[in-house]
Amino acid sequence: MVDDRKLAVLRAIVEDYVSTNEPVGSKAITERHNLGVSPATIRNDMAVLEEQGYIAQPHTSAGRVPTDKGYRLFVDRLSQIKPLSGAERRAIETFLAGAVDLDDVVMRTVRLLAQLTRQVAVVQYPTITHSKVRHVELVPLTDRRVMLVLITNTGRVDQRVIELPEVIDETRIAHLRAVLNACLDGCGLNQVPETVADLPERVPAEDRPVAATILSVLLETLVERHDEKIVFAGAANLAAAGDFTVGLRDVLEALEEQVVLMRLLGETSDTTAITVRIGSENPYTGLRGTSIVAAGYGSGGKQLARLGVLGPTRMDYPVTMGAVRAVARYVSQILAAS
Amino acid sequence: MVDDRKLAVLRAIVEDYVSTNEPVGSKAITERHNLGVSPATIRNDMAVLEEQGYIAQPHTSAGRVPTDKGYRLFVDRLSQIKPLSGAERRAIETFLAGAVDLDDVVMRTVRLLAQLTRQVAVVQYPTITHSKVRHVELVPLTDRRVMLVLITNTGRVDQRVIELPEVIDETRIAHLRAVLNACLDGCGLNQVPETVADLPERVPAEDRPVAATILSVLLETLVERHDEKIVFAGAANLAAAGDFTVGLRDVLEALEEQVVLMRLLGETSDTTAITVRIGSENPYTGLRGTSIVAAGYGSGGKQLARLGVLGPTRMDYPVTMGAVRAVARYVSQILAAS
DNA sequence: CTTGGCACTCGGGAACACAGAGTGCCAGAC
DNA sequence: GTCTGGCACTCTGTGTTCCCGAGTGCCAAG
Numbered sequence A, B: 001m002v003d004d005r006k007l008a009v010l011r012a013i014v015e016d017y018v019s020t021n022e023p024v025g026s027k028a029i030t031e032r033h034n035l036g037v038s039p040a041t042i043r044n045d046m047a048v049l050e051e052q053g054y055i056a057q058p059h060t061s062a063g064r065v066p067t068d069k070g071y072r073l074f075v076d077r078l079s080q081i082k083p084l085s086g087a088e089r090r091a092i093e094t095f096l097a098g099a100v101d102l103d104d105v106v107m108r109t110v111r112l113l114a115q116l117t118r119q120v121a122v123v124q125y126p127t128i129t130h131s132k133v134r135h136v137e138l139v140p141l142t143d144r145r146v147m148l149v150l151i152t153n154t155g156r157v158d159q160r161v162i163e164l165p166e167v168i169d170e171t172r173i174a175h176l177r178a179v180l181n182a183c184l185d186g187c188g189l190n191q192v193p194e195t196v197a198d199l200p201e202r203v204p205a206e207d208r209p210v211a212a213t214i215l216s217v218l219l220e221t222l223v224e225r226h227d228e229k230i231v232f233a234g235a236a237n238l239a240a241a242g243d244f245t246v247g248l249r250d251v252l253e254a255l256e257e258q259v260v261l262m263r264l265l266g267e268t269s270d271t272t273a274i275t276v277r278i279g280s281e282n283p284y285t286g287l288r289g290t291s292i293v294a295a296g297y298g299s300g301g302k303q304l305a306r307l308g309v310l311g312p313t314r315m316d317y318p319v320t321m322g323a324v325r326a327v328a329r330y331v332s333q334i335l336a337a338s
Numbered sequence C: 001c002t003t004g005g006c007a008c009t010c011g012g013g014a015a016c017a018c019a020g021a022g023t024g025c026c027a028g029a030c
Numbered sequence D: 001g002t003c004t005g006g007c008a009c010t011c012t013g014t015g016t017t018c019c020c021g022a023g024t025g026c027c028a029a030g
Helices: A004-020 A026-032 A039-052 A068-078 A086-097 A102-117 A170-184 A189-196 A205-226 A235-241 A248-256 A258-266 A317-337 B004-020 B026-032 B039-052 B068-078 B086-097 B102-117 B170-184 B189-196 B205-226 B235-241 B248-256 B258-266 B317-337
Strands: A120-124 A133-142 A145-152 A157-163 A230-233 A275-277 A290-297 A305-312 B120-124 B133-142 B145-152 B157-163 B230-233 B275-277 B290-297 B305-312
Touching: A004 A026, A004 A039, A004 A068, A026 A039, A068 A317, A086 A102, A086 A317, A102 A120, A102 A230, A102 A305, A102 A317, A120 A235, A120 A248, A120 A258, A133 A170, A133 B133, A133 B145, A145 A205, A145 B133, A145 B145, A157 A205, A157 B157, A170 A189, A170 A205, A189 A205, A230 A258, A235 A248, A235 B248, A248 A258, A248 B235, A258 A290, A258 A305, A290 A317, A305 A317, B004 B026, B004 B039, B004 B068, B026 B039, B068 B317, B086 B102, B086 B317, B102 B120, B102 B230, B102 B305, B102 B317, B120 B235, B120 B248, B120 B258, B133 B170, B145 B205, B157 B205, B170 B189, B170 B205, B189 B205, B230 B258, B235 B248, B248 B258, B258 B290, B258 B305, B290 B317, B305 B317
Parallel strands: none
Antiparallel strands: A120 A230, A120 A305, A133 A145, A145 A157, A275 A290, A290 A305, B120 B230, B120 B305, B133 B145, B145 B157, B275 B290, B290 B305
């Protein structure tokens, strides 16, 4: 039922609608794409496409507009991801290479992506789950307080102040630190709980209460950091687009809800491939009318987290997907190198 | 020329306009505030106020609207900061008390302020300048790399990976760490440069190149962190307000420009008092139509940074100022306690 | 299966009138 | 001198009507 020409018509509708932001009619198609047939023929095809649910008309007798289902077909079968230009690639590379630490990498990435796609960019901090302990540090602050600093191989640093149950001097702290590091060095974060389970037995009896306190804070830190931070940038692009029939407000609200964002980016968990979620495919009702293009990134084959952009359903998918893919790759490189 | 009744009229106009979002006419004033005079009298007063530039009419024969100058007079002489309710105070207190680290404090503060004022909240991270070194840590990563961790008394932690000019073993690192801490413990961050100036002479000759490298990174960190981070929240409130004749986009852009934000919050530097900048008083052209209410906060009398909210010129100044002041105080308390 | 022709349907813009809110001004009252 | 009621005037915003044009669906012929 859906032959090649009908697909070509659908493609034409998507492309024209994306570029003009106006419903596209049969005549416009014959003019801009030479399919070698007359408007009447196109109309017949469009009638079929509409019946199938790929396109719709905003009002009787206006041009056609792709539906979410239409965009879906377009993304899946009718478009090719458009690679970036050489200049763009170089710009990305040099921009990201200037980053000094993890925070900076994430910050630069999100801004870059926003600028590149002229959309709202979203970047999840690398998940701690797959990373490894590089070093644990105990810093005495006062005689009843130490600061626990946890450094992972992704360059991430978490710190926590701990109130100790008793006064303890520096040499004992130093000993605890040594034991902790001996245990945990190189340990995957998700294995930390098992690894430290028997640790209290490996310190002098007098130190056990302190060790227990420290461990409980350490474990708590791991759990808490598990709900990861997400940052976004480029909200101004939303306002500029001018689309969003209604609900720029809803979109902004969603962006500030870490949990919602997380679900949007993260549900398709472990793939590094590009995933696209279009309009109503999207679980959150406030985000009808918006699509999400996301990809995983991470160092050394292991996926750490996801990044992507959020924009109106009416977006240029090939270009956007190209940008997201490229940025994901470069960030992965940068993280692997550092 | 501007007698008491005229001021009362101005106050009435500001209050009514803020609450109704519609130009207010002479009749409305006599109805809602009993000034004991007739509409005609009010009209005469309004004519004078308009001539002086305190109010304006959007079109001939519509009601009056306060000008920026009118709001200014209102804020300076006609309004009193409105304290929060007891319930609100308690809510603030418990919400902020739950914070686990500096990042968390800042994050909670900005969200709290946004929710409380239903406006965009902006919080500057505590300036490093006035804080002191609590601990410097050198963590060996590989034999040519160490991580420098700088912990300050505000709970802030900065870290940097350093590539060393030569291979160096752990005992030498430990020695360097000890020297560094001996030098710097308790040292004000702004005094660090002088303090470490002669430090290379206090280590064995063989360690001097390494020490120099580390110091240069340390100083660099101080400089870089000096341009402080700013976070905001509540952008959705902007869209909800529906005001902003034109330029929600401009506002969003400004919010993402750290530099602009910094100037908005920070120009009135060292006072802990509440400062209000109204519409055109504001240096940035994209922010005509928006006002900023800001206050300094910090631990123990020393001001560390600023926080505030940004909203339409047509905002409820007394309430907003009350909220900003309260939040600034509580954050200061929290920081002082930790 | 494609094409040209044709009647039909809406949306959106222009022209217009109208009600209502608010003003400015003036002459008279306190 | 200050306040007040009255009155004419000036706008904006809204609702109505009308018309144009783009685009469609259908049909009959190639």
